[in-house]
Amino acid sequence: MTSPLWHPFTQHGLGEPIPKVVRAQGALLHLADGRTLIDGISSWWVTTHGHCDPRIAAAIGAQAQTLDQLIFAAYTHDPAEEVAQGLIDLAPRADGRDPLSHVFYSDSGSTAVEVALKMALGYWHNRALDGLSTPRHRILVLEHGYHGDTIGTMSMGERGVYNAAWTPLLFDVTTIAFPHAGQEPKTLAALEAACTAPEKPAAFIVEPLILGAGGMLMYSPAVLREMAAICARHDVLFIADEVMTGWGRTGTLFACEQAGVVPDIMAVAKGITGGSIALAATLATARIFDAHLSTDRARLFYHSSSYTANAIACAAAAANIAIWREEDVLGRIAALSQGLAQRLGVLARHPAFANPRQHGTVVAIDLIASDAGYLSDLAPQLRAFFLDRGILLRPLGNTIYLLPPYCLDSDQLDQIFEALAQAGDFFAGSA
Known part of the structure; x- marks a missing residue:
């Protein structure tokens, strides 16, 4: 019997096996057939402290018996207020920069970034109505970026086979070259030129x-700092998409901290609830909020979803924030980062691999192959190879990356890297 399920990023015509997971704990996924997998990618980059964290699970259970869902248009509840204040307290800060001070809830990374886009365009629209600026509509993006799968976020991301069907719906953007090593001045010069072009841009969005x-491409905090500075000099809004990079992935709570950057708008999701339940938020400075503040109801911010600030999801996020405040999460991240670095250094000497790279708990390495790129036939072969060895990994073409939960122990790390070395041996002939 054919399953009625339609899975994301899955070509059902290939008939690849789809394992059934029946429970999870810590870094482990337990399958219906009795096998156990190490979750090497935090179940699509969301799980931080580990699956089924007891504090977060308890908060979800308690909230479900008190208040589950509430219309958030002109109503509020304690979990939403607690999380909003917690996010503001934890957000990046820097001398001389207005802090992020307002929180708008949504339900996924895509919608959080879509909200950021609408905030930026709404800001310039309302300033133009007040005679304080000319209208601005153009968005600057970084080459190879990915910001989600809604129409606005696809427009701001890299174009390719994964969004070709919807090209007629996408709007034009100005793309700034990615700052590859040694090419950073080219990127900064292109951004400077775009910010001073006759058609003044509204905003520049980056994954910090x-x-x-885009392939786990990495660049330095110094480049991030200078990109933000260029935008500030030319009054172009700086949007940080911290959906993946937030909640400790790069070694600090938010990636922007490493550059001393406070964005005008910041999108967060994935790890906001520890990976337990869907929630997202878009943080903005006071000037973004104030541009929408009026006695005219026509100038309110027109965005919502039915589950905005769902109370159960907010309770999970509040528990997650409490864990960050009360436990040594950064210490666990530092230890995991060190363990990853040591093992990556050994793997980098394997002749089948190239371009090892790391930021915090995110590591990536490229399997040398003639069949490279996102649609490389190596990707499904590698997924199956690692599945047979008890590991959940999902390579991006020939790029193998790890983005594990912070509870991963030394033995589990050894098992993953042993499988990576075996993959190098087995697939070395693909070059």
Whole structure:
């Protein structure tokens, strides 16, 4: 019997096996057939402290018996207020920069970034209405970026086979070259030129330090700092997409901290609830909020979803924030980062691999192959290879990356890297 399920990023015509997971704990996934997998990618980059964290699970259970869902248009509840204040307290800060001070809830990384886009365009629209600026509509993006799968976020991301069907719906953007090593001045010069072009841009959006789906491409905090500074000099809004990079992935709570950058708008999701349940938020400075503040109801911010600030999800996020405040999460991250670095250094000497790279708990390495790129036939072969060895990994073409939960122990790390070395041996002939 054919399953009625339609899985994301899955070509069902290939008939690849789809394992059934029946429970999870810590870094482990337990399958219906009795096998156990090490979750090497935090179940699509969301799980931080580990699966089924007891504090977060308890908060979800308690909230479900008190208040589950509430219309958030002109109503509020304690979990939403607690999380909003917690996010503001934890957000990046820097001398001389207005802090992020307002929180708008949504339900996924894509919608959080879509909200950021609408905030930026709404800001310039309302300033133009007040005669304080000319209208601005153009968005600057970083080459190879990925920001989600809604129409606005696809427009701001890299174009390719994964969004070709919807090209007629996508709007034009100005793309700034990625700052590859040695090419950073080219990137900064291109951004400077775009910010001073006759058609003044509204905003520049980046994934700080790591471009995730673009191939785990990494760049330095110094480049991030200078890109933000260029935008500030020319009054171009700076949007940080911290959906993947937030919640400790790069070694600090938010990647922007490493550059001393406070964005005008910041999108967060994935790890906001520890990876337990869907929630997202878009943080903005006071000037973004104030541009929408009026006695005219026509100038309110027109965005919502039915589950905005769902109370159960907010309770999970509040528990997650409490864990960050009360436990040594950064210490666990530092230890995991060190363990990853040591093992990556050994793997980098394997002749089948190239371009090892790391930011915090995110590591990536490229399997040398003639069949490279996102649609490389190596990707499904590698997924199956690692599945047979009890590990959940999902390579981006010939790029193998790890983005594990912070509870991963030394033995589990050894098992993963042993499988990576075996993959190098087995697939070395693909070059």
